[in-house]
Amino acid sequence: MISLRGAALSYGPRVVWRDLELDVRAREFLAVLGPNGSGKTSFVKALLGRQQLSAGTLTVLGRPPREASRHIGYVPQQAALSAHAMLRARDLVRFGIDGHRFGLRLRTAAVRRRVDEILESVGASGYADVPINLLSGGERQRVRIGQALATDPRILLCDEPLLSLDLNHQRAVTELVDARRRSHRTAVVFVTHEINPVLGLVDRVLYLAPGGYRVGTPEEVLTSESLSQLYGTQVDVVRVHGRVVVVGAPDEPAVEPHHPHETRDPLEVHEIDGARP
Amino acid sequence: MTLADGIWHQIFSFDNYGELLALVRNSLIAGAALGLIGGLAGVFVIMRDLPFAVHGISELSFAGASAALLLETNVVVGSIAGSLLAAGTIGVLGVRARDRNSVIGILMPFGLGLGVLFLALYKGRAANKFGLLTGQIVAVDTPQTTWLLGTSAVVLIALMAMWRPLTFASSDPDVAEARGVPVRALSFAFMLTLGLAVALSIQVVGALLVLSLLVTPAAAAARVTASPVLLPLLSVVFAVASIEGGILLALGSSIPISPYVTTISFTIYAACRLAGSYRTRRWGARRSTPQPA
Numbered sequence: 001m002i003s004l005r006g007a008a009l010s011y012g013p014r015v016v017w018r019d020l021e022l023d024v025r026a027r028e029f030l031a032v033l034g035p036n037g038s039g040k041t042s043f044v045k046a047l048l049g050r051q052q053l054s055a056g057t058l059t060v061l062g063r064p065p066r067e068a069s070r071h072i073g074y075v076p077q078q079a080a081l082s083a084h085a086m087l088r089a090r091d092l093v094r095f096g097i098d099g100h101r102f103g104l105r106l107r108t109a110a111v112r113r114r115v116d117e118i119l120e121s122v123g124a125s126g127y128a129d130v131p132i133n134l135l136s137g138g139e140r141q142r143v144r145i146g147q148a149l150a151t152d153p154r155i156l157l158c159d160e161p162l163l164s165l166d167l168n169h170q171r172a173v174t175e176l177v178d179a180r181r182r183s184h185r186t187a188v189v190f191v192t193h194e195i196n197p198v199l200g201l202v203d204r205v206l207y208l209a210p211g212g213y214r215v216g217t218p219e220e221v222l223t224s225e226s227l228s229q230l231y232g233t234q235v236d237v238v239r240v241h242g243r244v245v246v247v248g249a250p251d252e253p254a255v256e257p258h259h260p261h262e263t264r265d266p267l268e269v270h271e272i273d274g275a276r277p
Numbered sequence: 278m279t280l281a282d283g284i285w286h287q288i289f290s291f292d293n294y295g296e297l298l299a300l301v302r303n304s305l306i307a308g309a310a311l312g313l314i315g316g317l318a319g320v321f322v323i324m325r326d327l328p329f330a331v332h333g334i335s336e337l338s339f340a341g342a343s344a345a346l347l348l349e350t351n352v353v354v355g356s357i358a359g360s361l362l363a364a365g366t367i368g369v370l371g372v373r374a375r376d377r378n379s380v381i382g383i384l385m386p387f388g389l390g391l392g393v394l395f396l397a398l399y400k401g402r403a404a405n406k407f408g409l410l411t412g413q414i415v416a417v418d419t420p421q422t423t424w425l426l427g428t429s430a431v432v433l434i435a436l437m438a439m440w441r442p443l444t445f446a447s448s449d450p451d452v453a454e455a456r457g458v459p460v461r462a463l464s465f466a467f468m469l470t471l472g473l474a475v476a477l478s479i480q481v482v483g484a485l486l487v488l489s490l491l492v493t494p495a496a497a498a499a500r501v502t503a504s505p506v507l508l509p510l511l512s513v514v515f516a517v518a519s520i521e522g523g524i525l526l527a528l529g530s531s532i533p534i535s536p537y538v539t540t541i542s543f544t545i546y547a548a549c550r551l552a553g554s555y556r557t558r559r560w561g562a563r564r565s566t567p568q569p570a
Contacts, residue, residue, distance in 0.1 A: 091505055
């Protein structure tokens, strides 16, 4: 469904990633991991055709990504909604169906029925008419997934959909995504810095790091050996009660601390899990 | 007679009202058209956070209108030319909100300065000069009405055609772009449309008070509804009520139309704000009830 061959992306002299070889199949759940600045967001933009590759090829459903955008259901980061948006939950879903069309809307009743169905399927019927800026993060994310599913997409592209959600809502959102994958064989590309909420669902992991990337099953990629090699420094991967904790992965190129109380331990525990100390 | 009575009679005197009404028939028609497009365009002004742009465009529109006055050509055409120039510049140079505000801040005093220059050179009737800044009703004669209605129709058609993708792009730009909505092009197209709407509004409420037609009604409506049907509808109703109410009240008085329009539209806004805070509390109550995960 998605195919990258020798793909590279750079901003001027700074290479974000290169020589990327990847095929995503139908019904596959691919988690994209990596520290900040490793090019996760650029990866999303490239898939949406909003970012040109600097080398190599990328096809989505056998076409250039821009032409396939109709078949990608996109769940953006939470902050993406304009603060001035005056919308209800149902309007956001409706955008997913026909928001891109010019001219006046015809066949209103059919569209409204479809919106109701979608809201029902993501469990958002109870707040369909509430203005979107009054919804909680978890409720909004359900609506977002409804919006992404409105086009009946063959690929679901989620950019940090679990950010700032509590555990219950994280589970609810991942279950919605997983249910869609199973019922419609939709491929899922799930960008996240928290692998644990989706660990049980993930088929493969794309781990992006400043020094390169790794692709494989979580068991192959999330090991001390693999990540140490990737980062070029000692990184320990510990598995506790079915959770993965990465210790010692350098986040960001080291920043000079400006304030004494922000001094960082270079080997701080970088848990790729929402729970921070 | 007390002083208060004297002032009152200066502001309101409804003798011969019927005859006056016949004189402003054109104004009432133009007012309805302006209320319609002002109310509709205002929805996007609020959604896209453009009140400052409206103000900036109106100053250049004022410069265009005063140039036309000086050259003794059609004031509406001059006003439209100035508006489009300003809207185009803001659209090209101010893609990001931060750049946009400084571009506007630079254009605005320049436009106002030009306008003052042209008016200073103009030797005609003083009422014409004042009217461009603070509004007038009798200035709307038949050829002007034709221009106003024609341009209103253009704005109306443009808004209807791009309504849906523009709403999508204004409130949810990331997903809109991902879905292939031409976000940039729409932004520019809306700027030009807004320029036309501003040029039209100036003919009735004047350059300084355009915001009362293009911002206040939509902002008031947004306080009480988030429905995509009710929002533009209420906004239009508020704008038409402000402008027609203003014309009818100004008719019986010696002061310009704009204080009436701005007062009516402000009162509507205040009322909507009150009603809106009740509504938010109602939704707020829903939020605080414990919810099953």
